[in-house]
Amino acid sequence: MANLNPYLSFRTEARQAMEFYQGVLGGDLEITVFSEFPDMVQNPDQSDLVMHAQLTTPDGLVLMASDTPDGMPFEPPQGFSVSLSGNSTQRTQEVWDALADGAAITMPLDTAPWGGTFGMLVDRFGVPWMLQGDSE
Template identity: 40%
Template sequence: MVDAALQKPEAGACWIIMDSARFLELSITPKERSMQLNPYLIFNGQCEAAFKFYEERLGGKILVMLTHGSSPMAEQGLPEWRNKIMHARLTVGDAVLMGSDSPPDHHEEMKGFYVALNTEAPADAERIFHALAENGTVRMPLQETFWAARFGMLVDQFGVPWMINCE
């Protein structure tokens, strides 16, 4: 039985009761309990080129670029897919962007979402917007709005829709 003097642990901590006289307090840091939402983009065979483009244009770092041919299941895959990307992971600051290639017969156009990128400086918004728009389609030119110093929408050359926002 738990001693009545023991109180409920504070947020971020939990108790493991060993018996009525002893307990062990474990600290759970917010990072261990946190959750992160990350866009996962599916490309039509252009994932590697897209991630190298984003790494250069956004100043990020590719942490993972796993091909089908380098996976433990490489022999079970199609030979023409050996160099296609099974999983990629790019970090830009604290943000993470992930992606992979899908076979052409399973690929669907990206729609119904935008990857939102927020900046603090209008100059950064301008630079990033124009870099991502290269060989893409501008849906809304980057401009001042009632909610932001700069806001614009585009679809890049790989078919990924972006919203650039600077508040």
């Protein structure tokens, strides 16, 4: 079975972001840091950066992330959104409220012309999100 999962890149905030997303979405978070693979560490001051993080939610969603150590090119996220859809309107509102803390709202969560609710924001870590809640 193939999987298609968002994989977010951060400069140094992957742990904080993934712990935040775990608080928003629930689930199990696994984090591997560069110090667990000594041959991968180029700067000892960055050995605790996240080499790989994976959040698996109770309903089977998977979100992954890593930090980008010095010496590797890094560009802030652009040209994409993490889209979360299929939840009830109530659950969508709960997730929206949590993600909106410290976020820039680009389109407020509201009734969508096609039904349900829809909104867009850029969270406190610079990650763009689109949320679609189903009609109930």
